[in-house]
Amino acid sequence: xxxxxxxxxxxxxxxxxxxxxxxxxxxxxxxxxxxxxxxxxxxxxxxxxxxxxxxxxxxxxxxxxxxxxxxxxxxxxxxxxxxxxxxxxxxxxxxxxxxxxxxxxxxxxxxxxxxxxxxxxxxxxxxxxxxxxxxxxxxxxxxxxxxxxxxxxxxxxxxxxxxxxxxxxxxxxxxxxxxxxxxxxxxxxxxxxxxxxxxxxxxxxxxxxxxxxxxxxxxxxxxxxxxxxxxxxxxxxxxxxxxxxxxxxxxxxxxxxxxxxxxxxxxxxxxxxxx
Numbered sequence: 001x002x003x004x005x006x007x008x009x010x011x012x013x014x015x016x017x018x019x020x021x022x023x024x025x026x027x028x029x030x031x032x033x034x035x036x037x038x039x040x041x042x043x044x045x046x047x048x049x050x051x052x053x054x055x056x057x058x059x060x061x062x063x064x065x066x067x068x069x070x071x072x073x074x075x076x077x078x079x080x081x082x083x084x085x086x087x088x089x090x091x092x093x094x095x096x097x098x099x100x101x102x103x104x105x106x107x108x109x110x111x112x113x114x115x116x117x118x119x120x121x122x123x124x125x126x127x128x129x130x131x132x133x134x135x136x137x138x139x140x141x142x143x144x145x146x147x148x149x150x151x152x153x154x155x156x157x158x159x160x161x162x163x164x165x166x167x168x169x170x171x172x173x174x175x176x177x178x179x180x181x182x183x184x185x186x187x188x189x190x191x192x193x194x195x196x197x198x199x200x201x202x203x204x205x206x207x208x209x210x211x212x213x214x215x216x217x218x219x220x221x222x223x224x225x226x227x228x229x230x231x232x233x234x235x236x237x238x239x240x241x242x243x244x245x246x247x248x249x250x251x252x253x254x255x256x257x258x259x260x261x262x263x264x265x266x267x268x269x270x271x272x273x274x275x
Contacts, residue, residue, distance in 0.1 A: 144170015
């Protein structure tokens with residue numbers, strides 16, 4: 001027991017001295033440089049702190065400001081970042097664990113800033129209206145408070161991987177409709193594919209005006225903008241006051257206010273066919 005106590009004490013002292021003497025002044029500039037090179041932005045840090053997380057030493061950045069070319073500066077209240085425990089280090093590809101406060105919510109996970117850039121983690125209570133301009137969802141007309149998970153990597157200048165979303169109290173603009181449909185809850189399982197673009201594995205929209213399920217694909221161009229549609233949509237629980245508008249858009253509803261349709265063509269000129 002005496003030997004065990006001595007060994008444990010030595011271990012504790014080693015950890016204490018490791019934290020106290022860790023070269024934070026050299027770690028943080030390296031992390032900032034890696035992020036700047038990966039994102040093409042210039043970073044300012046108002047205050048730097050240090051801590052010891054479960055996976056090792058961490059840098060706590062306060063008052064972080066990002067300067068993207070041609071964009072307004074983006075202020076982030078807090079960012080905790082540390083080297084991640086990943087085998088990618090053996091291949092010369094750094095991996096970082098980050099905890100970021102953004103748009104009223106939180107984003108946590110592992111970031112690979114160099115080489116095949118990627119992210120594997122989760123986001124919670126992100127308000128789309130408060131996202132920085134370069135992260136807006138103009139090409140995906142969705143508004144609300146979003147949570148979910150993402151596991152994506154960049155290949156051939158495209159993002160590939162899987163994204164799951166849970167949205168609350170928002171709205172969505174659909175192809176062919178001139179108004180945004182409000183929703184109480186939105187759930188989606190999406191797959192970004194290099195060849196097919198965006199695959200909608202499963203999507204459920206539940207709102208006060210209408211509800212629907214959807215699946216299919218949306219082609220994406222090199223900039224990530226949606227192109228040709230190939231979707232199957234099952235509409236249900238349509239408010240009676242909207243059935244006339246639905247009919248004018250090709251949604252011929254049955255007596256229960258339900259319909260199954262195919263949506264094809266371009267986003268700007270979709271073709272709607274009853275199935």
